Amino acid sequence: MNNGKSILGDPEARRFLTELVDEEGLDVVYALLGREATDEELAEETGMKINTVRRVLYKLYDYRLASYVRTRDAEIGWYTYTWKLELERVYELIRQRKQRMLEALSRELDAIQGRVFFACSKDERYVPFEEAAELEFRCPECGSALEHVDAEERVQRLQREIQRLERELSVAADAHC
Ligand SMILES: [Zn+2]
Secondary structure (H helix, E strand, O other), X not given: OOOHHHHHHOHHHHHHHHHHHHHHHHXXXXXXXXOOEEHHHHHHHHOOOHHHHHHHHHHHHHOOOEEEEEEEOOOOXXXXXXXXXXXXXXXXXXXXXXXXXXXXXXXXXXXXXXXXXXXXXXXXXXXXXXXXXXXXXXXXXOOOEEXXXXXXXXXXXXXXXXXXXHHHHHHHHHHHO
């Protein structure tokens, strides 16, 4: 059943999952690798509380990184949830996150590129020229003088970051689709 082990061996995928469910939740992921199991079985095997295990599973389910089948015990009438991982979806989630980041950085770049900025020498607050002129070149926070800043360094940093994301997104598209 899928290549969950190699997905967890991928530092980027592992980091994403750890952010989502914490190190503790990763124990549940490992316990469920390459198999199907109920939440009770997972709690027993990991020694974790059943509620903690369920929280991890539902978190994974929210992101469609796990799915379950519900069956009803005809005699006692209880429901049993049998879970399995859908870890390959992590690459799609990472791609979506990078795409959102890329869009945010591009918007920021558009907003600062070709514009003149002023900044407070004390708290480094950035203020565009028009606003700075209205403020008579005084920082609205601390009253210090606003000085002209060269936004070029920031523009270049944004451009580098955007290029890196675009490159990673195109590599990911080749590798996982
Ligand atoms: Zn200030």
